[in-house]
Amino acid sequence: MNDTELLARLAAIVGAAHVLTDAADTAACLTDWRGRYHGACRALVRPGSTAEVSALLALCDAENIPVVPQGGNTSTCGAATPPADGRALLLSLARLSRVREVDTANDTITVEAGLTLAAVQQVAAEAGRLFPLSLASEGSCQIGGNLSTNAGGLAVLRYGTMRELTLGLEVVLADGRVMDLLGGLRKDTSGLDLKQLFIGAEGQLGVITAATLRLFPRPSARATAWLGVADSQQAIAYLAALKARFGDRLTAFELIEEGCQNLLAKHGHTLPFIAPWALLIELSDSGDEALLTDAFVDWLAEQQMVDGVVAQSESERLALWRLREDISEVQKLEGASIKHDIGVPASRIPAFIAACGAELAASFPGCRVACFGHAGDGNLHYNVSHTRPDNARLFDDEAAVNEIVYRHVAACRGSIAAEHGVGQLKGQWLARYKDPVALEAMRALKRTLDPKGLMNPGKWLTAG
Ligand SMILES: Cc1cc2nc3c(=O)[nH]c(=O)nc-3n(C[C@H](O)[C@H](O)[C@H](O)COP(=O)(O)OP(=O)(O)OC[C@H]3O[C@@H](n4cnc5c(N)ncnc54)[C@H](O)[C@@H]3O)c2cc1C
Known part of the structure; x- marks a missing residue:
C-alpha cells in the first residue's frame, strides 16, 4: 500500500486531524527522553478509542506495517522510539484519556x-x-x-x-x-x-x-526524614531496624550517595547537610501525624542518629522529596553517563556497591559513580561517567563498564532492568543474563501473540 492510500485509510479510522506526518508534529516523538535514540515513522497516529486502536492494528496486520505504541515518551532505554527505517506507524495513546x-x-x-x-x-x-x-x-x-x-x-x-x-x-x-x-x-x-x-x-x-x-x-499522617549515614552497610542495617519497628508503615527508603548530593548543591538546591550517604525515609499511616512523627523521632534517638532532620511541615516534606526527584535532572545537566537501573536483594546492596565500585575504580581510575535509588526494594540507579578525562568519549567504554556492572549484578542474583525496562538499550545483556529457558518461553509467546513480529520491532523480544 503506498503512502497516499495508507494515509487515507488511517484518516478514515481516526480522522485526518489525528494522522500527522510533518516533521514539526512528529519530531519530539521520534527521539527518546535522553536524546540517545532517533527514529522515523510513516505517520504518527492518535486514536481516540479502543475501537480505533483495534481498526488500526487490524489494518497494520493486513498490510504488514510495524506499530510502535508510545505513551509519554519518558522511557530511559529507547523503548518507545521507532526504528530508523521509517516503516513503522507510531501510535500515540494520548487521546485515550477517559x-x-x-x-x-x-x-x-x-x-x-x-x-x-x-x-x-x-x-x-x-x-x-x-x-x-x-x-x-x-x-x-x-x-x-x-x-x-x-x-x-x-x-x-x-x-x-x-x-x-x-x-x-x-x-x-x-x-x-x-x-x-x-x-x-x-x-x-x-x-x-x-x-x-x-x-x-x-x-x-x-x-x-x-x-x-x-x-x-489516603494516609492521614506522614513522617519524613533526611538522614546521614557512613556507608551503605549502615543504611541497610537501618532498613532492617525500621521494618522491625514500623512494619508496613515504612513507605519509602531512598539511598543517595555523596556525589549526587554534591551535584544537587552545585545546581542550586539547598540540602540539610551533605553526608557520605543520605537516606530519605518516609513513614505513613492513618491516625495522628504528631504521634507518628514523635514515634519516628524517638526511634532516631534510640539509634543515636547524629545527622538527621525530620520534616516539620508539608512544605519541608515536599522540599526533601524535591531533592530526590531532581537527581536525574541535575545529572543530565552534567553531561552523559552510562546508566544502570539494577535490582539486587536489599541485603546484598552493600556487597554490590563495594565490589562493583572497586572493580570500576581499578579499571577506570578517576571514574565517577552516581549511585542512588529505591534501596528499600533493592533497586539502584548506578550511573557511571568520566571513565576517561574526556567525558565526550564516555560511550566508547560503555560495553566494558556494563560488562563489570552486570557481572556484579548477576553475582548477587539481581536484575539488569529493575524498573525502567529493557528497550533498545539492554537487549544484549538480557540475552546474556536471563535464563535461556525463560527467554525461549518469551519468544514462544511472541510467536503466538504477534506471529508477524509487527509490535514494537527493534527491541528485545523477537519471535526467533
Ligand atoms: C526523570 C525521570 C524519572 C523516572 N523515574 C522512574 C521511576 O522512579 N520509576 C520507574 O519505574 N520509571 C521511571 N522513569 C522511567 C519512565 O518514566 C517509566 O518507564 C514510565 O513508566 C514510562 O511511561 P511512558 O508513558 O512515558 O512510556 P513510553 O516511554 O512512551 O513507553 C515505554 C514503553 O511502553 C510502551 N507503551 C507505552 N504505552 C503503551 C500502551 N498503551 N500499550 C502498550 N505499550 C505501551 C512503549 O512502546 C515502550 O516500549 C523515569 C523517567 C524519567 C525521565
Whole structure:
C-alpha cells in the first residue's frame, strides 16, 4: 500500500486531524527522553478509542506495517522510539484519556491507557483514595507506559510495582482483536492470569488501552526524614531496624550517595547537610501525624542518629522529596553517563556497591559513580561517567563498564532492568543474563501473540 492510500485509510479510522506526518508534529516523538535514540515513522497516529486502536492494528496486520505504541515518551532505554527505517506507524495513546469508573466500595479505578500518572493520582485523591505509584516523570508518563514497563518508583516498598497495583487490563492484540481482561477482582482462579503477560512487555505483545487499578486509603499522617549515614552497610542495617519497628508503615527508603548530593548543591538546591550517604525515609499511616512523627523521632534517638532532620511541615516534606526527584535532572545537566537501573536483594546492596565500585575504580581510575535509588526494594540507579578525562568519549567504554556492572549484578542474583525496562538499550545483556529457558518461553509467546513480529520491532523480544 503506498503512502497516499495508507494515509487515507488511517484518516478514515481516526480522522485526518489525528494522522500527522510533518516533521514539526512528529519530531519530539521520534527521539527518546535522553536524546540517545532517533527514529522515523510513516505517520504518527492518535486514536481516540479502543475501537480505533483495534481498526488500526487490524489494518497494520493486513498490510504488514510495524506499530510502535508510545505513551509519554519518558522511557530511559529507547523503548518507545521507532526504528530508523521509517516503516513503522507510531501510535500515540494520548487521546485515550477517559476515566471509565471510580468504584470506591471496591477501591478500584478503571482508566484509559493515555491518562497521565499524575491525572490518575488526582482523580483518586478527589475520590478520597490514594493511587500510590509515584515517579519523578509522573506529569508526563502515562498509565499505559507505566504498565508496559512495570513501573516502580518511590513507594514500591509498601505498595508494590504496577504488577501488584493492577487488577484488570484491556488489550488490543496485534491482529486487532480486543482482549477484555478488565475487572476489579482480588480473587480469580479462572485460568491463567494473562494480564501479567502484557505488564512489562514494552508494547511488544499488544497495545494496552485500559486498566483497572487498585486504590488505597489516603494516609492521614506522614513522617519524613533526611538522614546521614557512613556507608551503605549502615543504611541497610537501618532498613532492617525500621521494618522491625514500623512494619508496613515504612513507605519509602531512598539511598543517595555523596556525589549526587554534591551535584544537587552545585545546581542550586539547598540540602540539610551533605553526608557520605543520605537516606530519605518516609513513614505513613492513618491516625495522628504528631504521634507518628514523635514515634519516628524517638526511634532516631534510640539509634543515636547524629545527622538527621525530620520534616516539620508539608512544605519541608515536599522540599526533601524535591531533592530526590531532581537527581536525574541535575545529572543530565552534567553531561552523559552510562546508566544502570539494577535490582539486587536489599541485603546484598552493600556487597554490590563495594565490589562493583572497586572493580570500576581499578579499571577506570578517576571514574565517577552516581549511585542512588529505591534501596528499600533493592533497586539502584548506578550511573557511571568520566571513565576517561574526556567525558565526550564516555560511550566508547560503555560495553566494558556494563560488562563489570552486570557481572556484579548477576553475582548477587539481581536484575539488569529493575524498573525502567529493557528497550533498545539492554537487549544484549538480557540475552546474556536471563535464563535461556525463560527467554525461549518469551519468544514462544511472541510467536503466538504477534506471529508477524509487527509490535514494537527493534527491541528485545523477537519471535526467533
Ligand atoms: C526523570 C525521570 C524519572 C523516572 N523515574 C522512574 C521511576 O522512579 N520509576 C520507574 O519505574 N520509571 C521511571 N522513569 C522511567 C519512565 O518514566 C517509566 O518507564 C514510565 O513508566 C514510562 O511511561 P511512558 O508513558 O512515558 O512510556 P513510553 O516511554 O512512551 O513507553 C515505554 C514503553 O511502553 C510502551 N507503551 C507505552 N504505552 C503503551 C500502551 N498503551 N500499550 C502498550 N505499550 C505501551 C512503549 O512502546 C515502550 O516500549 C523515569 C523517567 C524519567 C525521565
